[in-house]
Amino acid sequence: MNTPENEPPWERQLLEKVAFATLHEQRAKRRWGIFFKLAGLSYLVAVLVMVVDWGGSDQRADGRHTAVIHLHGTIEANGEASAQNISDALQSAFSDKGTAGVILRVNSPGGSPVQAGIVHDEIRRLRTTHPQIPLYVVVEDLCASGGYYVAVAADKIFVDKASIIGSIGVLMDGFGFTGTMDKLGIERRLLTAGENKGFLDPFSPQDAKQKEHAQVLLREIHKQFIEVVRRGRGERLKETPDIFSGLMWTGSQSVKLGLADGFGTVGSVARDVIKAERIVEFTIKENIAERFAKRLRADATQGVDSLLRSGRPVFR
DSSP states (O other), rough: OOOTSOOOOOOHHHHHHHHHHHHHHHHHHHHHHHHHHHHHHHHHHHHHHHOOOSSSOOOOSSSSEEEEEEESSOOHHHHHHHHHHHHHHHHHHHOOOOEEEEEEEEOOOOOOHHHHHHHHHHHHHHHHHHHTSEEEEEEEEEEEHHHHHHTTTEEEEEOOOOEEEEOOOBOOOOOOOOHHHHHHHHOOOOOOOSTTTTTTTTSSHHHOHHHHHHHHHHHHHHHHHHHHHHHHHGGGOOTTTTTTOEEEEEHHHHHTSSSOOOEOHHIIIOOOOOOOOOEEEOHHHHHHHHHHHHHHHHHHHHHHHHHHHOOBBOOO
């Protein structure tokens, strides 16, 4: 038992009390910190579950309905509007026993002639194998070039008065850096086996023979585009000297020219044309991990791709 003589000095007792109080407070803060971190994480997970599109298609297709598929953005092999994604969605929609009609909702500036052609041909095939199921295109802001190449396979095309339609043409763009290289004293050293292997190389002077060959390619693909439009629109199309020139028109003008059939939205076409107001989504959507991976690849290759794009025909 301590006596007054051997008790610790009051200063030491005070320091011990302060130290223990501080330690207790730190432990309490740590516990509350863990609690709030877990609460914040739980809230974030809950928000993600509610708002994030985790991929797949919403195929709750019980009963008679209108199947809707979105074609948004550039039509390209590695994008959401790839021929694979759109074709898979179309096949699912047409094969569903409750589908009364299909709406392809388009908002696209165009893209790859090959990808657009695959989707166009698949629509025509499905309309032949499922003649009882109509397919209509509903245009939002833009249905140009490759987007219109796809659209003309539909039974009818519906637009808004202010939609932009057309751009029936093909382009092949790139850059020429020879003047800049000369000013910087940079010498281009390109070795090829085959005199045209460096076709339209952006770092070499433009070759007249290669330029003419590129024009031949573009004219051939443009001819294919024109034939597809004439076949798809038939007698509805009112041809003018400018109709296949690459110009674009408003939705109102496109109806007068026979490029489109009338005005409508997804809801109005489902309700008034297909007569199946219930809408079921069949769009193939990438999950969040796939989108993130593609975004990283796109950011890494965007600069190089813009240089190498010369020599690649594009519906745009």
